[in-house]
Amino acid sequence: xxxxxSSGWPWALTIAGFAFLIIIHEFGxxxxxxxTGMRVERFFLFFPPKxxxxxxxETEYGIGMLPFGGFVKITGMNPDELKAAPADxxxxxxxxxxxxxxxxxxxxxxxxxxxxxxxxxxxxxQPVWKRIVVIGAGPAANLLLAFVLLFAVSLSLNEFDGQVxxxxxxxxxxxxxxxxxxxxxxxxxxxxxxxxQARATHFINLVSKHKCAAQPPTDGCRAKQxxxxxxQRNGQVQHLSVTPFYDAQAxxxxxxxxxxxxxxxxxxxxxxxxAASEMWHVTTGTLGVFSKIFEPQERKKIxxxxxxxxxTQQAVxxxxxxxxxxxxxxxxxxxxINLFPFLPLDGGHIxxxxxxxxxxRPVPFSIMERASVVGFLLxxxxxxxxxxxxxxxxxxxxxxxx
Numbered sequence: 001x002x003x004x005x006s007s008g009w010p011w012a013l014t015i016a017g018f019a020f021l022i023i024i025h026e027f028g029x030x031x032x033x034x035x036t037g038m039r040v041e042r043f044f045l046f047f048p049p050k051x052x053x054x055x056x057x058e059t060e061y062g063i064g065m066l067p068f069g070g071f072v073k074i075t076g077m078n079p080d081e082l083k084a085a086p087a088d089x090x091x092x093x094x095x096x097x098x099x100x101x102x103x104x105x106x107x108x109x110x111x112x113x114x115x116x117x118x119x120x121x122x123x124x125x126q127p128v129w130k131r132i133v134v135i136g137a138g139p140a141a142n143l144l145l146a147f148v149l150l151f152a153v154s155l156s157l158n159e160f161d162g163q164v165x166x167x168x169x170x171x172x173x174x175x176x177x178x179x180x181x182x183x184x185x186x187x188x189x190x191x192x193x194x195x196x197q198a199r200a201t202h203f204i205n206l207v208s209k210h211k212c213a214a215q216p217p218t219d220g221c222r223a224k225q226x227x228x229x230x231x232q233r234n235g236q237v238q239h240l241s242v243t244p245f246y247d248a249q250a251x252x253x254x255x256x257x258x259x260x261x262x263x264x265x266x267x268x269x270x271x272x273x274x275a276a277s278e279m280w281h282v283t284t285g286t287l288g289v290f291s292k293i294f295e296p297q298e299r300k301k302i303x304x305x306x307x308x309x310x311x312t313q314q315a316v317x318x319x320x321x322x323x324x325x326x327x328x329x330x331x332x333x334x335x336x337i338n339l340f341p342f343l344p345l346d347g348g349h350i351x352x353x354x355x356x357x358x359x360x361r362p363v364p365f366s367i368m369e370r371a372s373v374v375g376f377l378l379x380x381x382x383x384x385x386x387x388x389x390x391x392x393x394x395x396x397x398x399x400x401x402x
Contacts, residue, residue, distance in 0.1 A: 015067075017323075017327050017330075019045060019067075021142065021327070021330065022045060022046075022069055023045055024141050024142060024145050024331070025070070025138045025139070025142055025334065025338075026043065026045075026070045026071065026072050026138065027043075028137035028140055028142070029072045029134060029135070030043050031137065032133050032134045032136075033074050033123075033134045036130045036133060036134060037121055037126075037130075038075070038076075038121055038122075038123055038134065039058060039074065039075040039076075039118055039121045039122070040058070040073070040074055040075075041058070041060065041074070041075055042059065042061075042062070042071070042072070043059060043060070043061050043062075043071075043073075044062050044064050044070055044071050044072075044073075045062075045063050045064065045070045046063055046066055046067050046068070046069070046070060047065070047066040047067075047068050047069065047070075047071070048064045048065070048066070049064065049065050050063075050065070051064060075114070075118060075121065075122050075123065076114075076119075076122025076123040076124050076125060077124070078124075078365070124362070128354070128356055128357045131349070131353045132350050132353050132354070135346050135349040135353070136350060138338065138346050139334075139335035139346055139347075142331045142332065142335035142338075143279075143332065143335045145328070146328040146329070146331045146332035147275050147279060149324045149325070149327060149328035149331070150274070150275035150278050150279065150325065151271050151275040152324065153324050153328075154266050154271035154274040155266065155271045157266060157274075157321070162182055162183060162199065162200065162259070163179075163180055163182050163183070163259070163260040164177050164178065164179055164180065164181040164182075164231075164257050164259070164260065165179060165257065165258045165259050166179070166257065166258045167256065167257045168256040170256075171245065171254070171255065171257070172222075172242050172243055172245060173242065173255040173256035173257040174256060175242075176229075176242045177229075177231070177240070177242070177257055178233070180260075181232070182231060182232040182233075183200075183203060183230075184230040184231060184232055184237070185228075185229070185230035186202075186203045186206045186207065186227060186228070187206050187227060187228050188230075190230070200259050207227055207244050207252075207254065207255060208252040208253050210223035210224070210225060210227060210244050210253050211223060211224060211253075212253075217246040217248075217253075218246065218248070219246060219247070219248035219249075220245055220246065220248075221245065221246045222243050222244070222245050223243055223244045223245070223246075223253055225243075226241040226242055226244075227241070227243070227255065228240075228241060229241075278328075279332055282329050282332050282333065283332065286332075286333055286336050287336070340375070340378070342371075342374050342375025343369075343371065343375045344372060345375055348368075348371075348372065348375050352368050352371075
């Protein structure tokens with residue numbers, strides 16, 4: 001397993017995970033548009049230029065070259081299309097979804113009127129409720145995926161039992177620890193009021209604080225000072241002195257063992273409740289960060305694609321449950337962010353549809369375009385903060401999920 005992980009599979013799995021989330025999100029838009037009778041022209045993973053595509057019925061399915069998201073092209077998402085439509089081209093604007101391509105008229109291309117049967121199926125010719133259903137289906141798909149993954153993990157949940165599990169041969173732990181040893185304290189700290197998993201996390205962090213003499217550390221270098229371990233073995237308390245080593249793949253100091261686990265699998269109702277509770281915790285936490293974006297400590301919690309990729313690789317290395325949980329949290333966060341009421345996000349489309357419903361007539365597209373500047377600036381600010389935090393984290397030993 002370690003050979004597979006060190007051979008680049010974590011990166012491949014990370015990319016596959018993001019692609020899967022994009023497909024799920026856009027499939028939500030796609031299936032809702034089809035169900036409400038709208039005309040779907042294209043369903044693409046990634047952006048043009050096109051690598052490969054195939055047409056089935058009136059819809060073209062394909063993969064683009066630029067890995068910045070995906071798009072569902074629904075006829076008439078730009079009101080200008082209701083007057084005339086451009087010839088087949090690859091110009092795009094941001095719309096709903098992670099990034100949804102909207103091909104509009106008025107760009108200097110040859111145009112021709114939409115046929116009457118197509119015109120009546122166009123997005124902006126549909127009732128407000130249909131438009132909200134189609135746009136909301138993207139985030140809804142991400143929410144559903146998050147719940148399903150967390151529910152599945154809860155059905156087969158394992159937790160740390162506080163004992164040494166597998167010991168890796170050739171590591172410092174192999175010379176001092178044995179399976180079944182119970183870890184009581186690290187460097188004199190025991191955290192008696194915490195549960196086993198929280199204690200294990202603190203113990204891992206204490207070991208990580210030890211440093212090699214040379215900085216930056218090299219793979220396999222030993223710490224300057226040993227770790228003082230207090231363990232219980234066969235009913236007897238012992239003190240051990242073990243020198244940790246730096247694991248370049250894990251990006252932290254380690255002793256060379258993993259914790260044992262015990263099954264705490266839950267019944268379906270309990271698993272559903274646990275999944276809902278976790279989703280609520282992530283939702284309030286995400287909204288809390290963005291509501292305090294101007295506070296330095298809160299800004300540090302925002303990460304971009306580089307940081308998320310780094311954490312995802314670590315989660316894959318820890319195990320299937322950790323990887324699935326992280327994918328669920330990312331999917332949930334994408335849904336939450338996409339529901340912010342600013343164009344080009346899905347929430348922006350929903351917001352303007354509701355405004356139209358309240359005022360009783362369509363909102364001029366020029367007004368929506370001008371208002372979308374707020375959303376664009378928000379996306380750019382979040383991108384800049386996330387990238388800055390990623391660079392800082394990577395320059396200081398990387399991110400750590402434990």
